[in-house]
Amino acid sequence: xxxxxxxxxxxxxxxxxxxxxxxxxxxxxxxxxxxxxxxxxxxxxxxxxxxxxxxxxxxxxxxxxxxxxxxxxxxxxxxxxxxxxxxxxxxxxxxxxxxxxxxxxxxxxx
Amino acid sequence: xxxxxxxxxxxxxxxxxxxxxxxxxxxxxxxxxxxxxxxxxxxxxxxxxxxxxxxxxxxxxxxxxxxxxxxxxxxxxxxxxxxxxxxxxxxxxxxxxxxxxxxxxxxxxxxxxxxxxxxxxxxx
Numbered sequence: 001x002x003x004x005x006x007x008x009x010x011x012x013x014x015x016x017x018x019x020x021x022x023x024x025x026x027x028x029x030x031x032x033x034x035x036x037x038x039x040x041x042x043x044x045x046x047x048x049x050x051x052x053x054x055x056x057x058x059x060x061x062x063x064x065x066x067x068x069x070x071x072x073x074x075x076x077x078x079x080x081x082x083x084x085x086x087x088x089x090x091x092x093x094x095x096x097x098x099x100x101x102x103x104x105x106x107x108x109x110x
Numbered sequence: 111x112x113x114x115x116x117x118x119x120x121x122x123x124x125x126x127x128x129x130x131x132x133x134x135x136x137x138x139x140x141x142x143x144x145x146x147x148x149x150x151x152x153x154x155x156x157x158x159x160x161x162x163x164x165x166x167x168x169x170x171x172x173x174x175x176x177x178x179x180x181x182x183x184x185x186x187x188x189x190x191x192x193x194x195x196x197x198x199x200x201x202x203x204x205x206x207x208x209x210x211x212x213x214x215x216x217x218x219x220x221x222x223x224x225x226x227x228x229x230x231x232x233x234x
Contacts, residue, residue: 002154035220037155044204045147045155047222056222088155092210092217098170099145099157099208099219 003028004089004102011108016079020105022072022089028100032092034072036065039086039104048087049074081109112137114205114225122199122232128192132205132225139163139181144188145208145221146179148201156201160208161188195232202227 005023012018022034034052037045047056049065052072064075072089089102118130132144145160159169161179169177173192181188192199206221 032216033218037221044224044227045221046224047220050209050220050222051218090155090157090219090221092219094217096171097168098172099160101155101157104154 002103003093003096003100004091006087006089006102006105008103009106009108011110012079013110014079014081017075017077018079018107020074020076020087020089020107022074022102024070024072024091024100026070027095028070028091028093029067029072030070031094034065034067035090036063036072036074037088037090038083039088041085045088076107079109083107084109112207112223114207114223116203116205116225116228118228118230120229120231122195122230123234124196124232125194128190128195128199128203128230128232130190130203130205130228130230132188132190134186134188134207139183139186139188143208143210144179144181145206146190147204147206147221147224149204149227150198150201158190158192158203160210197232200230200232202229 036049039045052067053065062077086104088104093100113135122128140163143160146158161167176193178191204227206224211218
């Protein structure tokens with residue numbers, strides 16, 4: 001059972017926009033920063049977003065992150081078939097004194 | 111740019127100790143945090159712990175009694191040992207550079223880059 005809650009799956013058509021939610025509590029998202037990862041099939045996770053809304057060099061601005069209260073959201077615009085992947089949110093949990101992840105969301109681009 | 115590569119046995123017997131090494135290339139292991147994350151087949155990510163280049167560590171409480179992470183700066187490597195393994199420890203194990211910053215009690219933790227991962231199966 002993951003500490004952070006994500007929807008198991010989301011889907012949208014090419015060119016459209018999708019959002020993926022990540023819900024937590026005051027011990028994690030509510031008081032700490034969120035990061036997001038993309039895991040393409042058979043590959044290692046890749047950092048998409050850090051510090052809630054910052055993109056590493058090389059990540060297109062089609063990817064965005066936001067946080068409000070104890071929830072965070074990853075947004076992807078202009079969907080491409082190459083965006084089909086599993087997406088994970090992560091943060092620090094001060095009650096556990098541990099890094100924690102969401103259970104992951106599988107994105108299907110129809 | 112920094113690259114990471116995991117190495118170690120792909121098969122470990124139950125009750126024995128899993129040992130993996132992560133070799134860092136393209137940069138120095140000094141001045142950063144280094145972490146292990148695992149992913150059971152078909153499941154999500156689980157943070158195992160991190161080590162600072164100076165040797166200080168922080169482990170997932172659920173694994174703390176069985177985990178040791180160490181660093182060898184002379185070899186630009188860090189290692190994972192997980193004792194008393196069971197089938198539940200079967201997973202792809204990733205090493206990653208961790209960024210861990212605390213600003214006014216708010217922690218920032220992210221992982222970048224990651225190694226390609228190595229599958230460790232626990233079976234007799």
